[in-house]
Amino acid sequence: MNQTQVKKNNFKLSDFVTKWGTIVTIFVLLIVFTFGNWSDTTGGSMFLTTGNMITILRSISITAIIAIGLTFALSVDGMDLSIGACANFADTLIMTMFVWYNLSIGVSILITVLACLTIAVVNSILIVKLKIPDMVAALSVMFMFQGVALTYSNGGAITERMMRPDGSQAPGLVSNTFRALGSEPWLIVIMLCVVAFAHFFLSYTKHGRYMYAVGGNPEAAKLSGISVAKYKILAYFLSTIFASLGGICLAARVGTAQVSAGDAYLMPSVAAAYIGFSVLGAGKANALGTLIGAILVGLLENGLIMMAVPYYAMNIVKGAVLAIALAMTYASKKK
Amino acid sequence: MNKLKLEMKNIAIEFPGVKALDGVDFGLTSGTIHALVGANGAGKSTLMKVLAGANTHYTGQIYLDGAPVEIRSPKDAKNLGIEIVYQEVDTALIPYLSVAENVMFNTLVNRMGKKQIVNWNEMRKSAKEVLKKLNVDVNVNTLASELTLAQKQMILIARCVVEKCKFLILDEPTAPLSNSETQELFRVVRELAKEDVGIVFISHRLNELYEICELITIMRDGKLVDSMPLTRELEANTIVEYMLGHKFEEVYEKHPCKIGAPLLEIEGLTEKEGKVKNINMYVCEGEIVGVAGLVGAGKTELCKTLFANYQYSGSMKMKGKELKNRNPHQAVKNGFALVPEERRKEGILVTDPVYANISVAAMKKYTNGLAVVNKKQEKEDARRMIKELGIKTPSENQTVALLSGGNQQKVVVGKWLNSEAEVYIYDEPTKGIDVGAKRDMYELIERLAAAGKGAIYATCEFTEILSICNRVYVMYDGEIVKELNVADTNEKELLYYSTGGK
Numbered sequence: 001m002n003q004t005q006v007k008k009n010n011f012k013l014s015d016f017v018t019k020w021g022t023i024v025t026i027f028v029l030l031i032v033f034t035f036g037n038w039s040d041t042t043g044g045s046m047f048l049t050t051g052n053m054i055t056i057l058r059s060i061s062i063t064a065i066i067a068i069g070l071t072f073a074l075s076v077d078g079m080d081l082s083i084g085a086c087a088n089f090a091d092t093l094i095m096t097m098f099v100w101y102n103l104s105i106g107v108s109i110l111i112t113v114l115a116c117l118t119i120a121v122v123n124s125i126l127i128v129k130l131k132i133p134d135m136v137a138a139l140s141v142m143f144m145f146q147g148v149a150l151t152y153s154n155g156g157a158i159t160e161r162m163m164r165p166d167g168s169q170a171p172g173l174v175s176n177t178f179r180a181l182g183s184e185p186w187l188i189v190i191m192l193c194v195v196a197f198a199h200f201f202l203s204y205t206k207h208g209r210y211m212y213a214v215g216g217n218p219e220a221a222k223l224s225g226i227s228v229a230k231y232k233i234l235a236y237f238l239s240t241i242f243a244s245l246g247g248i249c250l251a252a253r254v255g256t257a258q259v260s261a262g263d264a265y266l267m268p269s270v271a272a273a274y275i276g277f278s279v280l281g282a283g284k285a286n287a288l289g290t291l292i293g294a295i296l297v298g299l300l301e302n303g304l305i306m307m308a309v310p311y312y313a314m315n316i317v318k319g320a321v322l323a324i325a326l327a328m329t330y331a332s333k334k335k
Numbered sequence: 336m337n338k339l340k341l342e343m344k345n346i347a348i349e350f351p352g353v354k355a356l357d358g359v360d361f362g363l364t365s366g367t368i369h370a371l372v373g374a375n376g377a378g379k380s381t382l383m384k385v386l387a388g389a390n391t392h393y394t395g396q397i398y399l400d401g402a403p404v405e406i407r408s409p410k411d412a413k414n415l416g417i418e419i420v421y422q423e424v425d426t427a428l429i430p431y432l433s434v435a436e437n438v439m440f441n442t443l444v445n446r447m448g449k450k451q452i453v454n455w456n457e458m459r460k461s462a463k464e465v466l467k468k469l470n471v472d473v474n475v476n477t478l479a480s481e482l483t484l485a486q487k488q489m490i491l492i493a494r495c496v497v498e499k500c501k502f503l504i505l506d507e508p509t510a511p512l513s514n515s516e517t518q519e520l521f522r523v524v525r526e527l528a529k530e531d532v533g534i535v536f537i538s539h540r541l542n543e544l545y546e547i548c549e550l551i552t553i554m555r556d557g558k559l560v561d562s563m564p565l566t567r568e569l570e571a572n573t574i575v576e577y578m579l580g581h582k583f584e585e586v587y588e589k590h591p592c593k594i595g596a597p598l599l600e601i602e603g604l605t606e607k608e609g610k611v612k613n614i615n616m617y618v619c620e621g622e623i624v625g626v627a628g629l630v631g632a633g634k635t636e637l638c639k640t641l642f643a644n645y646q647y648s649g650s651m652k653m654k655g656k657e658l659k660n661r662n663p664h665q666a667v668k669n670g671f672a673l674v675p676e677e678r679r680k681e682g683i684l685v686t687d688p689v690y691a692n693i694s695v696a697a698m699k700k701y702t703n704g705l706a707v708v709n710k711k712q713e714k715e716d717a718r719r720m721i722k723e724l725g726i727k728t729p730s731e732n733q734t735v736a737l738l739s740g741g742n743q744q745k746v747v748v749g750k751w752l753n754s755e756a757e758v759y760i761y762d763e764p765t766k767g768i769d770v771g772a773k774r775d776m777y778e779l780i781e782r783l784a785a786a787g788k789g790a791i792y793a794t795c796e797f798t799e800i801l802s803i804c805n806r807v808y809v810m811y812d813g814e815i816v817k818e819l820n821v822a823d824t825n826e827k828e829l830l831y832y833s834t835g836g837k
Contacts, residue, residue, distance in 0.1 A: 204708055205702070209698065219677075222663050
């Protein structure tokens with residue numbers, strides 16, 4: 001009898017870890033970084049300053065927006081590895097709209113998102129119509145559009161007053177209005193809107209319900225009269241839309257489009273979305289969880305940089321965080 | 336030649352809650368072909384799995400040539416020279432590997448010893464030899480995935496022959512085969528018998544057994560009925576009678592019902608790959624129409640074709656109006672509802688709560704113009720449905736996975752009640768649910784019929800058809816072979832037509 005009681009307690013502990021582990025980790029990290037970056041000269045923490053908190057929120061924002069895209073793909077039990085390449089493509093595109101073609105903000109954003117939707121079309125054809133496993137299909141799309149972005153930008157960065165291949169100077173400038181989108185408070189507002197929309201869509205509309213049904217049991221969903229293919233395609237389209245939005249925000253924040261700048265967001269976004277699975281015991285991809293995942297990843301990145309961990313060692317930590325998140329997700333799924 | 340004799344004495348086996356085998360004796364002599372028949376659930380496969388070492392917790396004794404032997408693992412069985420070819424050939428073949436590797440698979444796995452390197456030439460040569468002996472014309476370099484079903488079966492038989500087996504069990508080998516393929520299989524089986532292999536042949540098709548088997552053993556409800564020589568004097572009718580016996584099952588009294596105008600009319604329905612062929616049937620308002628047939632007769636395929644889960648040709652009329660379902664989505668819109676056989680896989684969203692399962696086919700009812708779900712209404716309706724159907728659950732928020740089978744099934748029906756369907760298709764609705772829940776299901780199905788809905792009830796349990804249906808179509812080999820009035824028929828007749836009788 002004693003034994004059964006012990007078992008019960010263990011079970012509850014593991015439950016608690018999967019449910020609250022992420023949030024507890026965030027608080028532990030906050031404390032560790034606060035005291036780990038204590039400065040005797042100022043008599044306070046260099047980590048816990050308003051300026052640094054805003055820096056963290058800004059870097060979280062872009063990761064979160066892109067990760068929300070992935071959250072839609074994950075909700076139908078899909079996987080979209082092309083989000084990084086998509087953000088990158090959008091980053092490059094929108095800069096050329098301003099710098100090369102001198103277009104207005106609204107038109108530029110519209111054209112960029114529409115152009116990025118070709119990625120969703122290709123993904124849908126490969127994954128839904130041709131039934132290629134999502135992981136490899138999106139991987140090939142990722143390579144394809146990394147190449148497309150590089151080719152389009154002639155393999156270089158896009159900056160104001162850059163030299164065109166024909167020797168002329170690029171005519172356009174990046175407006176201050178657009179740059180404002182990439183700094184506080186607007187970037188953070190955009191991120192919160194995106195998370196709120198995704199949460200509303202997935203939790204309160206029938207489309208969200210259907211997407212979870214498709215992800216949970218495609219056969220039962222189909223035999224309940226849900227168009228499985230339609231909702232999978234919708235998921236990949238939403239994934240691409242938010243990834244490109246993330247790319248646009250990245251451009252607004254940096255003011256230039258560096259080569260492969262968006263690709264770097266793939267790993268943190270995947271980690272954020274997977275960490276989100278287990279937050280508060282949701283057990284499935286969800287918008288609020290993804291936000292919390294992004295906070296965790298962003299916090300970790302910032303704190304480690306401040307603690308003088310070299311940038312080239314960061315991937316070790318990021319990879320490990322993803323591995324732990326995956327372990328938690330799949331361990332709770334097995335139950 | 337010295338005949339080997341394999342004997343099973345007083346074999347019993349119990350699964351949680353059921354006595355699957357109860358004191359069964361069975362004997363098999365090398366060089367003979369022995370038929371094993373029985374209705375679904377009679378225990379044929381269970382008995383043969385004991386021989387093959389797949390059911391290890393049996394009681395009783397097995398003798399080989401008079402000496403007691405233990406079969407507690409597939410390896411034990413193989414060591415005694417007993418091999419089995421299961422009906423699902425794909426589970427035993429490795430599609431990525433060539434015919435040669437598949438034929439020589441046991442050698443590859445168990446007889447390599449310390450050798451690390453595969454001798455391809457030798458393997459191909461041995462495989463070729465065996466296939467030649469069986470007169471099977473397949474290139475040994477072909478991938479297993481490219482073979483036809485009949486060829487795959489031959490490969491598995493060849494695998495057993497390589498092992499120089501003394502006893503070979505074929506579990507419903509002819510079910511998926513065409514006539515000519517069946518003849519080819521018979522030739523191989525006879526050939527093997529000549530080489531002194533003892534063969535057990537499980538089949539539902541009584542007619543073909545006369546052609547090939549010398550002995551027949553009949554089982555019913557986990558018990559042995561009789562073993563006897565199979566000759567033309569022994570009529571198929573008599574065998575059917577032996578198979579049925581008297582089942583002691585609670586009798587369900589059908590309530591009188593009023594049958595209205597034709598609701599659904601089907602003409603020339605044929606599935607694209609021929610899983611069901613040329614189906615003509617109709618269902619009236621308030622009528623429960625049975626689809627009887629043995630496992631593999633095409634009942635599930637018919638249900639899923641009606642629900643447009645498979646592509647089909649042919650015409651469908653609902654209330655006299657022509658309609659075409661391109662996919663299940665349209666089928667639902669057109670008033671069809673399917674309670675599928677594989678409940679956990681196809682019927683319910685296992686990880687979702689009860690209320691989400693009940694509303695999933697009728698989300699339109701709960702959403703406004705912006706597609707926002709009215710959860711309050713949704714849960715309220717779910718509570719009403721739970722009460723109405725007597726679903727035993729602590730609340731509407733309970734995850735369906737935690738409900739019992741019978742209650743899960745009620746949730747599936749509740750889903751369709753909510754969607755206001757016209758024609759309900761039930762595929763083995765009482766499979767794996769207890770007696771009390773079964774009764775509830777019957778009552779529910781009747782109540783729906785009384786409300787003017789049409790019902791199609793597919794099952795291999797003939798007693799169920801007789802107790803709840805008005806009319807019945809009997810299926811055999813993907814076709815409807817007979818239409819009967821339930822009032823004028825009996826189990827014997829149903830089984831007779833289901834086994835291919837004419």
